[in-house]
Amino acid sequence: MNTAFGTLIFLLCIKQLVVGCTQSGKLSVNCYGLNHYEVPQNLIKSAEVINLARNRIKVLQVYAFQRYTNLKVLKLYDNMILHVEEGTFEPLTNLEEIDISNNGLRTLPLDLFNLPSLRILYSDSNRMFDLINDLLSLEKPISAPLEYLNVADCKLDDIPDLGILPKLKHLNASSNPLSKISLDTFSSMCALESIDLTKNQIPYCECQEIADLVAMHYTKTLSDRLSFCDKDKVSKCPDNITLIDKILVSSEYQQCNYLHSHPPISKKTWIIIGVCLAGILLLVLITP
Numbered sequence: 001m002n003t004a005f006g007t008l009i010f011l012l013c014i015k016q017l018v019v020g021c022t023q024s025g026k027l028s029v030n031c032y033g034l035n036h037y038e039v040p041q042n043l044i045k046s047a048e049v050i051n052l053a054r055n056r057i058k059v060l061q062v063y064a065f066q067r068y069t070n071l072k073v074l075k076l077y078d079n080m081i082l083h084v085e086e087g088t089f090e091p092l093t094n095l096e097e098i099d100i101s102n103n104g105l106r107t108l109p110l111d112l113f114n115l116p117s118l119r120i121l122y123s124d125s126n127r128m129f130d131l132i133n134d135l136l137s138l139e140k141p142i143s144a145p146l147e148y149l150n151v152a153d154c155k156l157d158d159i160p161d162l163g164i165l166p167k168l169k170h171l172n173a174s175s176n177p178l179s180k181i182s183l184d185t186f187s188s189m190c191a192l193e194s195i196d197l198t199k200n201q202i203p204y205c206e207c208q209e210i211a212d213l214v215a216m217h218y219t220k221t222l223s224d225r226l227s228f229c230d231k232d233k234v235s236k237c238p239d240n241i242t243l244i245d246k247i248l249v250s251s252e253y254q255q256c257n258y259l260h261s262h263p264p265i266s267k268k269t270w271i272i273i274g275v276c277l278a279g280i281l282l283l284v285l286i287t288p
Contacts, residue, residue: 166259205237
């Protein structure tokens with residue numbers, strides 16, 4: 001009895017030394033700061049939260065998350081990620097939040113934007129010199145129902161074009177070398193509630209146009225995040241009411257508004273509807 005118990009303790013200790021990660025509850029795994037060079041493949045398959053922050057991962061291979069299809073939250077910040085193989089995130093159809101900030105990425109893997117449950121994306125503090133060009137090949141509108149997007153400090157000279165984003169509420173594009181942004185950019189973000197464009201190079205009058213648009217027609221409540229224009233550069237700006245009104249009647253804004261009010265039926269809902277219809281049909285067939 002004692003020998004068997006001792007063997008079990010020994011095996012558990014060996015497993016802990018090999019894996020290094022700790023399990024919190026039944027569905028959460030913490031691998032924070034354990035010097036992993038790749039995504040461990042011996043974690044619990046049912047995990048919904050995996051924290052792989054502060055490791056030494058440089059490449060995410062296509063098989064990295066194929067075992068963990070239940071994932072809802074994935075933390076990869078503070079690694080050394082330089083490259084993500086195509087299709088790496090494709091199996092994560094339940095993923096709702098990912099933090100891939102503070103790495104060495106020059107772009108974002110496009111399969112992220114096709115994840116049907118992804119609401120929150122932290123990708124700040126990367127050097128995404130290639131992102132704007134790579135997004136030209138992205139099929140739009142994207143499938144991901146993004147509500148929060150953080151691309152702060154990513155060396156961007158423009159706001160990423162993701163097409164119509166009917167659910168996007170919060171956008172952080174601060175600390176980028178933004179020098180000119182067209183007001184039309186925000187016609188695809190009809191649900192916007194807050195925006196952070198601090199520490200940019202946008203001329204004051206253009207910045208004021210954006211602030212006025214967001215304050216007058218987008219936000220439900222004003223917040224300090226609207227105070228992002230450099231007041232030291234204040235000058236007499238032309239009246240922008242007509243320009244703002246043009247945005248509100250544009251086809252892109254109207255389409256965004258429609259999608260916001262009439263969200264598409266999810267695949268899960270269609271499955272439920274199909275099962276219900278099949279059940280009704282079966283009842284009809286077997287009822288004399």
